[in-house]
Amino acid sequence: MADTKGKAFDTKLFKRLLQFASPYRKQLVTAALGAIILSLCAALRPRFMKLAIDDGITAKSEDDLIYYIALIGVVLLGQVIFQLIFIYTSNWVGQQVIKDIRVKLFDHMLKFKMQYYDKSAVGRLVTRAVGDIETISSIFSQGLFMIISDLLMMGVVLGFMFYESWRTTLIVLAVFPIILYATRVFQKAMKVAFEEVRTQVANLNTFVQERVTGMKIVQIFTREAIEHKKFKAINKKHMDAWNKTVWYNSIFFPIAEMCTSVTIGLIAWFIGSRIAQGDPGYSIGILVAFISYIQMLFTPLRQIADKFNTLQMGMVAANRVFGILDTESQIQNTGTLRLDKTEGRISFDNVRFSYVEGEEVLKGISLDVKAGQTVAIVGSTGAGKSTIINLLSRFYEIDSGLISIDDVSIKEIQLEVLRKEIAVVLQDVFLFADSILNNITLNDTSITEEDVIAAAKAIGVHKFISSLPDGYHYNVKERGAMLSSGQRQLIAFLRAYVSNPAILVLDEATSSVDSHSEQLIQKATDKITQGRTSIVIAHRLATIKKADLIIVMEKGKIVEQGTHKELLAQESGYYKNLYEVQFMAEVV
Structure with a gap:
């Protein structure tokens, strides 16, 4: 099993996981097209809002105002349609992938030697075959595709921002390294935290499975109090592992929110001062558009960090599942004879x-x-x-x-x-x-x-x-x-x-x-x-x-x-x- 502890992302493991998605190329292309068009629609909305303000409200042109409001409505409708296509297709692919992995895993486990089961806890194997594989689906439904979609949106938004005002965009990008660095540190810390979470989940499942199966022994020998005490200790370790993820989230998201607020403040000051000085390259419309662009640029970045958590949990789960798939514990079935009639000697x-x-x-x-x-x-x-x-x-x-x-x-x-x-x-x-x-x-x-x-x-x-x-x-x-x-x-x-x-x-x-x-x-x-x-x-x-x-x-x-x-x-x-x-x- 590959050692992914401490890595923010394991490329080799990810490539292996994508092999299971390769039979669903058409659906992947559909999801990708949905993500691209969704990004374009999202980035066009602030652009049309800027034109509605400058060419409609400021210029007092009712026809232009109605025209751009109508375009905003079309863009919003497009967002709804393509978001539906994107979300449905990506989730569908995720379910197909985990179905295929689960079948392959169970088939692999059916061929294990009895010696493997002698040494393996039932609860841990159940966690791998059910819980961990279910977590893998989130890589496609909530992790990978959502991250790609957000990255596409950020790229398109940056293009529109440079088109509107490259000077203003540079101010935005000056704050960007801070949040990027915070995101990187956050991702690495969450990777380690989620490794611990999955370990404690397996331990918890194993303990409960064994005690439920052996409940008669527990009650015959009046071990209820002792087992209750053990369960509390294991459950606390499980809680502590999750609390680490809560702590990292509680640090990162306020930092990201502060960066967004500071950037909006800087933009408002810069564009407002240029308008006050009579610079024809700036307007109220550009200010409104840039505030929307900043939200569209920074919010996905914060969400990417959150979705990266989901992706990492899926990767940790995939690592554990592939660990079983890579286990060679089968009886070598190299025999070719069929014994048409067995006498029984x-x-x-x-x-x-x-x-x-x-x-x-x-x-x-x-x-x-x-x-x-x-x-x-x-x-x-x-x-x-x-x-x-x-x-x-x-x-x-x-x-x-x-x-x-x-x-x-x-x-x-x-x-x-x-x-x-x-x-x-x-x-x-x-x-x-x-x-x-x-x-x-x-x-x-x-x-x-x-x-x-x-x-x-x-x-x-x-x-x-x-x-x-x-x-x-x-x-x-x-x-x-x-x-x-x-x-x-x-x-x-x-x-x-x-x-x-x-x-x-x-x-x-x-x-x-x-x-x-x-x-x-x-x-x-x-x-x-x-x-x-x-x-x-x-x-x-x-x-x-x-x-x-x-x-x-x-x-x-x-x-x-x-x-x-x-x-x-x-x-x-x-x-x-x-x-x-x-x-x-x-x-x-």
Whole structure:
């Protein structure tokens, strides 16, 4: 991510942002033409006002007065029309740009490794994908185009001023460097301030996201007062960051206003003295015109500073969004094979893996699973059981070794194809705030409601789903909050079953499941593992006994493997000890 801290404007970042606007060249040209004509109309108004005063009122010519008043009316109408075109077009382009950036960002995030999400705060990512991208739109709607429009107006106004009186214009320009210098200092200070604002916004979002998600833990352990205190501290930092911007604004704008007032005073004195001396080159009309010109010259400059704030906030947001877009954390999808028919043979050959460099979780794992086998993996917490699941689906990349399916390295298989052939049911089931049907099909149009109902009947969960209000169209709310843990797991079984995978990976924990749900889960397990290769992180003795092969893991290594009877026959074996400590209670 580019370091833009302290810079008033990052040209490289801006050019990159403009690439997203390039598909909308016609609209950009329309906005530019609107800005040019708008500037001309604005600058003509004081000119016609001067002529109305000098040639109409002073010369006592009613016809000229009416003529120039009519021209002022035409100019005002033109300003209204072209301002409408300019504002609408520039805002439209801004919305199109953020739509394209948001789609690209979300698509990029969809391909990140799980390791990226392990290390990234959800609230911060939400801020980037929603809040920061929304701020980028202001670059086009309120920042860039408005600044260009104001600069055009100032250029045209200066041209008219020199045409009316170059001496008077030089007096105006003598004050100009002061306000330009103040604007430059202001822009740099606001750049740093807005960096801090966006950082504190992300921190605030992250804190709120985590506490809302974990509210049950907060209340169970009566942490309300402590979390309230933490939130007040974070909220204060957020307020302090914004107060810096308020302070800079409160200094700059009075300085700009003072410069305007001083300039008008000088002009009034200079032109008034020339008129008093009888100089034919000066008139009341010129005085009125120059007062309008000064307002039109200095007011946009003050507004440019304000709009530059908006532009800078958008640039800070763009910098953060591009920081994510530049993050290379994708699984390399270089595989070309599609596996037309997967038999389901699985092989791990001396596989080593570490989540953190130098801290191996798997230490040279080797195992072979035959097609159609059910393999149960058992072991103590932290032995590496869940890691095998993550590696088989390529959620993480192995450090060394080889994982293959049907004697083909999983790296040679297209990632989408690989994951379609493997269905994973995790212990911690995630459901979206949607209907049961959509949570099962995941909006796959090739899976019909009739297919889902038939699958539900096959694994014995149709009755449970039908008993819910609206049945398969029942909305389970966020994370499936309307269902029990056992019911959520049954939905996950059904989701895996309808996808008809060649390989099933299953974490069938039932520690918080009632006996009725456990019976349904056991039936579902038996059904979905039938006729396909299954790897089960086993927590129930019934599942372990039925397994064709039991893998016993300890501290990242396979220490034993065999059938239930074979492993029990080993005196002082890991499995026998685990069986006596962990599973004997199920027998009693």
